[in-house]
Amino acid sequence: MLDSTTRRKSILLFGGGFLLLFLFSLLHLSQGQAGYSIMTLLTEVWSVGRVQDVVVGLRLPRVVIGILAGGALAVAGVLLQTITKNPLASASTLGMNAGAHLFVIGSIVFFPGTLGSYPFLVAFLGAATAAILVMMLVGKAMEPVRVALTGMVVALLFSSVTGSLQLIFENETNGLFLWGAGTLVQLDWSGVQFAIGLILLGVIVALLNARSLDVLTLGEDVATSLGQPVARVKGLAWVSAILLAATTVSVVGPIGFVGLIAPHLVRMMGIKGHRAILLHSFLWGAILLIVADILARWIQPGQEIPVGAMTALIGGPWLMYLAYKTGRKHSRRQTKLGGNVVAAPFSLLVAGSVALALGVFLLSVSYGAGSFFSLQDWMDKAYLSPFVWQFRVPRIITAFVVGMLLAMCGVLLQGVLRNPLADPTVLGITSGGGAGAMVFLVLFPAASIQFLPFAAMIGATLSIAIILLVTWRSNWEPILLALMGVAVSAVGAAIIQIMVVKAKMGVAPALAWLAGSTYAKSWSELQIVFLMACITIPLGWLLVRKLDLLAFGDDVSTGLGMNVGKTRIMAIGLGVAMGAASVSVVGTIGFIGLLAPHAVRRLVGVEHRRLIPLSLLLGGILLVAADLVGRFILAPKEIPAGLVVAVLGTPYILYLLRKT
Numbered sequence: 001m002l003d004s005t006t007r008r009k010s011i012l013l014f015g016g017g018f019l020l021l022f023l024f025s026l027l028h029l030s031q032g033q034a035g036y037s038i039m040t041l042l043t044e045v046w047s048v049g050r051v052q053d054v055v056v057g058l059r060l061p062r063v064v065i066g067i068l069a070g071g072a073l074a075v076a077g078v079l080l081q082t083i084t085k086n087p088l089a090s091a092s093t094l095g096m097n098a099g100a101h102l103f104v105i106g107s108i109v110f111f112p113g114t115l116g117s118y119p120f121l122v123a124f125l126g127a128a129t130a131a132i133l134v135m136m137l138v139g140k141a142m143e144p145v146r147v148a149l150t151g152m153v154v155a156l157l158f159s160s161v162t163g164s165l166q167l168i169f170e171n172e173t174n175g176l177f178l179w180g181a182g183t184l185v186q187l188d189w190s191g192v193q194f195a196i197g198l199i200l201l202g203v204i205v206a207l208l209n210a211r212s213l214d215v216l217t218l219g220e221d222v223a224t225s226l227g228q229p230v231a232r233v234k235g236l237a238w239v240s241a242i243l244l245a246a247t248t249v250s251v252v253g254p255i256g257f258v259g260l261i262a263p264h265l266v267r268m269m270g271i272k273g274h275r276a277i278l279l280h281s282f283l284w285g286a287i288l289l290i291v292a293d294i295l296a297r298w299i300q301p302g303q304e305i306p307v308g309a310m311t312a313l314i315g316g317p318w319l320m321y322l323a324y325k326t327g328r329k330h331s332r333r334q335t336k337l338g339g340n341v342v343a344a345p346f347s348l349l350v351a352g353s354v355a356l357a358l359g360v361f362l363l364s365v366s367y368g369a370g371s372f373f374s375l376q377d378w379m380d381k382a383y384l385s386p387f388v389w390q391f392r393v394p395r396i397i398t399a400f401v402v403g404m405l406l407a408m409c410g411v412l413l414q415g416v417l418r419n420p421l422a423d424p425t426v427l428g429i430t431s432g433g434g435a436g437a438m439v440f441l442v443l444f445p446a447a448s449i450q451f452l453p454f455a456a457m458i459g460a461t462l463s464i465a466i467i468l469l470v471t472w473r474s475n476w477e478p479i480l481l482a483l484m485g486v487a488v489s490a491v492g493a494a495i496i497q498i499m500v501v502k503a504k505m506g507v508a509p510a511l512a513w514l515a516g517s518t519y520a521k522s523w524s525e526l527q528i529v530f531l532m533a534c535i536t537i538p539l540g541w542l543l544v545r546k547l548d549l550l551a552f553g554d555d556v557s558t559g560l561g562m563n564v565g566k567t568r569i570m571a572i573g574l575g576v577a578m579g580a581a582s583v584s585v586v587g588t589i590g591f592i593g594l595l596a597p598h599a600v601r602r603l604v605g606v607e608h609r610r611l612i613p614l615s616l617l618l619g620g621i622l623l624v625a626a627d628l629v630g631r632f633i634l635a636p637k638e639i640p641a642g643l644v645v646a647v648l649g650t651p652y653i654l655y656l657l658r659k660t
Contacts, residue, residue: 010276017283024290029059031297042117061186067286067534069252072199072244074285075284079241079261083234091245092256094151098158099130105162109169123246152486160646182255182308185295191251202244209236210274257315291470300502309497323483353617362627364396370635398521399627401529401622403601405578407619410593415547416571424579425590427485431492433583438499457580516642518627525585532581536574536653544608579651589642591649592619
């Protein structure tokens with residue numbers, strides 16, 4: 001039982017929070033194209049007329065759905081953090097929002113009648129699928145770091161599939177880009193009417209389960225010994241969390257970080273006991289989402305910035321703080337990258353890789369307009385046509401060179417950080433570079449496009465610098481780096497979304513660029529990445545011996561006369577330059593830098609003199625092959641190569657997380 005002082009403190013905090021929510025709601029109601037002051041609203045809203053129509057018909061439903069959605073996400077966060085014993089758990093970090101989003105988009109595309117009749121059921125099945133998948137992958141132990149990383153990777157997989165569907169079925173999903181980024185826009189009260197009953201049901205079930213959750217925090221063994229049905233308590237909590245997440249996504253889209261921030265704010269206030277935590281979290285979740293929407297509308301008056309992007313921008317630093325605490329607590333330093341060497345001569349592996357690269361290149365050159373060159377086409381030298389050399393050849397060579405750069409970036413980062421999870425995507429280089437490029441394009445539209453790689457490099461450098469500075473005391477521990485990378489990537493993705501909306505980009509071009517596409521790359525764009533490759537790859541090769549030496553640890557390397565800090569700065573700088581150049585040309589393509597080096601280590605081991613050449617070849621092959629698959633699988637429509645790589649590479653990352 002709570003003592004009177006604690007209860008009085010709880011009541012005062014709740015009253016103060018309620019007052020804040022009321023004031024922010026009034027401020028929110030005053031926002032809009034029709035610039036009514038708060039005093040005008042308070043005096044004229046009671047009379048029939050334009051003010052009442054605008055406020056009651058459009059603005060008030062938006063505020064109410066914001067309160068309901070923010071509260072629902074916060075309560076779901078409390079439940080998930082308790083049953084997984086994971087401070088990083090929320091509907092977004094466990095992939096539930098992404099699962100619901102995927103199922104909604106899939107239903108619109110393949111079963112358009114289903115979504116109209118059963119929108120909540122579709123979203124519920126998606127969220128439940130994601131939750132079950134995460135639990136199956138992490139096992140019974142539910143280790144916090146493993147749960148968080150697995151949930152985030154599952155969310156990435158589902159988001160990649162969703163992006164593919166939106167690009168392939170552009171007409172069917174037209175108009176859903178803003179909803180897919182999270183928005184509170186309401187045209188009437190139908191969304192509120194749909195959501196209010198389901199959200200209240202989920203919250204009531206959670207409150208009725210509150211005492212059992214208090215006991216559960218003592219440990220499952222203690223709870224069982226006290227006669228508590230642990231399985232039923234956890235099952236009810238899962239169902240409530242999925243219910244709340246699914247309802248929210250079906251009305252306002254996938255909004256992240258509210259369910260992560262609000263419960264921690266409440267606990268920092270000293271609120272104890274799940275019943276009080278749930279009530280206070282609902283209140284502060286509502287406040288957070290309303291404030292985020294106010295900021296989103298203030299940034300670009302008259303234009304809708306997705307509130308989901310704003311919550312990510314606010315929540316990214318918070319996730320970094322929580323990730324740092326969690327990573328330090330649960331980290332296990334792994335300094336060996338390892339590799340199972342196949343009994344095959346290195347020269348034979350190189351020759352086979354070159355032959356495979358040539359084969360993929362010729363196959364890709366021969367494909368177009370829904371068919372491959374016939375034998376007669378080859379004999380007639382169709383490959384020499386101006387169309388092929390103007391459009392296909394530069395595109396394919398660009399893909400190969402970008403694949404090489406990303407693979408080399410992965411080799412360097414994994415080598416100097418001794419981190420099997422290091423690659424441009426995981427460490428935020430891709431997202432940061434994309435954010436830098438988008439900011440440049442939007443804020444300096446008249447500037448020469450030649451400066452785009454430098455803008456991407458600045459964004460990528462800032463991202464990796466933040467991550468390395470925060471984690472340097474842990475000697476760049478692998479799990480901590482990965483968690484921090486996820487947080488920084490979320491901020492970068494939010495900036496990109498805001499810039500896309502601000503620039504009024506079309507949905508299809510925006511999605512293609514965000515996913516990473518080699519579409520319509522010309523010889524001029526090839527020059528950028530080719531020049532970068534000619535500069536950075538030879539410089540990276542000069543670090544071969546030092547990378548091998550670093551595998552034995554910093555102490556050994558320093559004892560043998562190597563300047564470890566200087567080597568790390570050089571390698572990371574080269575990696576940032578490679579990743580930024582790639583992003584500036586083809587967008588945010590990821591995981592090549594993770595897949596290629598790991599696959600090659602299984603063939604030749606960890607010696608970088610052998611690892612680098614084969615990784616370069618395999619990186620180029622992977623991206624050219626992904627581009628070909630994206631062009632072929634649903635011709636004449638194209639799937640961006642970045643989405644193909646993400647869909648194929650994510651299962652390997654899940655395997656790697658489970659293994660390590």
